[in-house]
Ligand code: SF4
Ligand code: SF4
Ligand code: SF4
């Protein structure tokens with residue numbers, strides 16, 4: 038079975054934040070609640086030059102080894118699907134907040150307005166209807182948000198990197 | 205297993221039960237990106253990109269994706285209003301369109317009769333595709349005074365492009381230049397004019413070289429092969445230094461120079477006044493780096509310069525542009541495939557024709573405010589704002605009695621905001637057309653509700669220079685909002701210029717398309733139209749300049765009494781030109797760096813965009829911040845000799861410790877607070893607008909290079925966000 042995730046090639050990201058707004062438009066998350074978060078890394082030296090890049094953070098789904106958030110949830114509000122999508126059902130979330138420290142990627146946020154935890158569900162409502170997740174549906178000007186099987190995506194990102202770095 | 209394809213319209217419609225999808229194109233900035241607008245029950249439900257769009261190929265920015273939040277914003281003005289209390293009181297009364305336009309028409313005609321048509325000034329802000337209609341109206345009315353951003357944005361590229369080579373050369377991203385030099389431009393998040401960030405991004409992903417000239421480390425700069433971190437305002441010197449290397453090392457295109465250039469020898473003599481070592485001292489960039497960049501740019505073919513507004517908001521505005529044109533020209537990249545092309549629009553009644561510039565009587569042309577002082581601007585129908593404020597306040601050279609701002613918020617966007625505010629408070633009659641009651645609209649007598657791009661039919665991009673025109677199709681009607689074009693068409697009939705307009709503005713669109721032999725209803729069904737693409741046209745026809753050559757030496761500037769050769773002037777305020785002031789204001793302040801979500805003064809009301817960045821920030825190097833006890837996120841007071849505002853510190857290692865970078869156009873929309881925080885964080889409270897501080901030919905203000913001092917604000921409340929207590 039094909040496994041699914043959204044994977045971002047951070048080195049190609051321009052930090053335009055369109056993916057955040059596309060996710061908002063689709064999922065209507067409350068103000069301040071982000072399922073996808075574009076983080077600006079601090080300036081550092083790289084190859085003797087000042088450098089910085091962006092890191093686009095969201096739930097790793099099929100790429101998250103063992104999906105540790107799933108087991109820790111006392112109400113089974115988080116489900117690991119066969120296709121690798123990890124769905125959090127906020128109706129079943131009791132706001133115990135146990136999953137947040139379990140996530141190695143800080144991909145779960147606490148929504149104080151509703152006293153529940155929330156995260157990216159890989160737009161499973163779209164995926165199940167044959168649609169690409171909103172953030173990955175060709176809105177990104179860098180074309181660096183990939184959707185599909187990580188095993189197919191990783192080599193594509195590598196190939197792009199080689200051209201981009203003029204190797 | 206299902207197959208996933210991008211932008212699957214059928215599945216999208218089925219999954220969400222949308223009734224319709226309209227292909228249109230966005231105008232949350234200057235516009236251009238193709239969009240699919242999904243609607244249900246007559247309401248816009250979703251904005252998505254149109255992969256078939258030639259601009260951006262279906263990728264969108266944050267602003268475009270938030271368009272529906274603008275259209276349906278609860279605070280949006282949906283009907284005309286007139287002010288019933290004193291200026292700024294916020295007391296409005298709903299009126300009909302007829303009453304609003306009749307009042308405006310009556311005022312206009314009255315002032316025209318008593319003080320001349322020139323006493324009425326029309327204004328717009330940045331390019332929102334209404335400019336040709338506004339010029340048409342003004343020219344037919346007889347006023348030479350249209351106050352735009354053209355003196356410091358795009359107007360300089362157009363006017364210097366025209367006097368140098370007949371048009372504004374655009375980077376030919378579709379043919380992937382092998383080297384791009386992004387000069388004061390951050391295309392990937394900026395509100396670009398022709399091509400968008402995607403076109404550049406794809407080009408870089410194909411392995412093109414990148415040179416970035418910017419005082420700030422943008423992500424583009426971080427990815428560059430060479431980043432030239434110049435002292436703000438020294439662009440002209442840097443360009444002269446690069447030209448020096450290119451000429452000295454004979455890296456220029458000899459055939460082009462020999463056959464197609466006017467004024468080579470005097471130009472070379474001027475360039476020789478700027479040896480690279482001298483330039484290094486002026487610009488703070490090591491000489492070796494300047495040479496390396498010059499060589500990379502000159503020897504990688506084809507190459508293009510992605511230029512933008514930053515170089516235009518300086519005293520060297522016109523010469524910065526001319527020097528970049530010179531770099532494009534002598535390296536043989538002008539009108540070269542994959543270089544920098546003089547694209548042709550399709551055969552249409554273009555902006556100039558539609559703008560009816562030939563209808564303004566010569567005796568009115570000479571009355572253009574500031575036309576004798578800023579003569580390059582004057583020849584392109586561009587007015588310096590201070591000339592207008594002065595005419596309002598002093599009545600010299602003649603009184604300005606009425607202003608009509610259409611999609612413009614000068615209180616926020618013009619230099620020396622306090623003087624602007626004073627002039628707007630004083631002017632006898634003012635009308636505004638906009639989406640909201642902005643700080644500028646607060647001072648108006650009548651405010652008209654403007655349509656967003658979702659609410660209009662229009663021929664988009666028809667003023668741009670990439671050669672495309674794109675149909676923008678009306679999706680919804682919201683309240684009584686009207687497009688600026690329809691509004692002006694209606695007003696035109698009320699002031700007696702009806703014979704030059706139409707019963708319905710759709711016929712105006714037909715008029716634009718007439719030379720193509722089609723009507724709007726047909727164009728509406730097309731994806732786009734593009735002018736014939738051809739390259740190196742100068743080889744058969746020369747350039748459209750007086751000498752038919754590429755004018756490194758400008759015969760027109762000479763005729764208008766300017767130095768025909770480009771030169772470098774120190775910024776008006778700088779450690780070198782004003783050392784005493786520098787002792788008191790020890791940082792160079794750059795302004796106006798773009799951030800996602802905002803388009804100048806716009807979008808602070810839209811939740812999905814405001815949360816991207818809730819407050820304005822001032823970029824400060826961590827070492828500098830430490831000296832002043834400023835922590836990341838602290839509110840900081842920024843002061844210049846003109847005034848004081850506050851923004852929040854963003855500690856950023858990508859800016860020189862001697863420089864700080866502020867954001868522009870910040871206000872705090874809140875209809876219940878007088879002024880809506882117009883002077884709390886507005887960087888233009890700090891900028892200067894004296895005539896001496898402007899580019900002598902173009903009248904551009906030095907709003908990006910000034911001196912300031914900074915300190916941690918003792919009041920750390922975020923007032924504009926309502927937590928002022
Ligand atoms: S849309 Fe693409 S480029 Fe923009 S922030 Fe997201 S990942 Fe980065
Ligand atoms: S939320 Fe965190 S732990 Fe759970 S699947 Fe996603 S990435 Fe893994
Ligand atoms: S997959 Fe959907 S929910 Fe997840 S970040 Fe992207 S748009 Fe948001």
Ligand code: SF4
Pocket residue numbers: 230231232233234235236237260263264265266267268269395396400
């Ligand atoms: S770049 Fe401009 S036209 Fe394109 S989506 Fe953004 S606002 Fe709209």
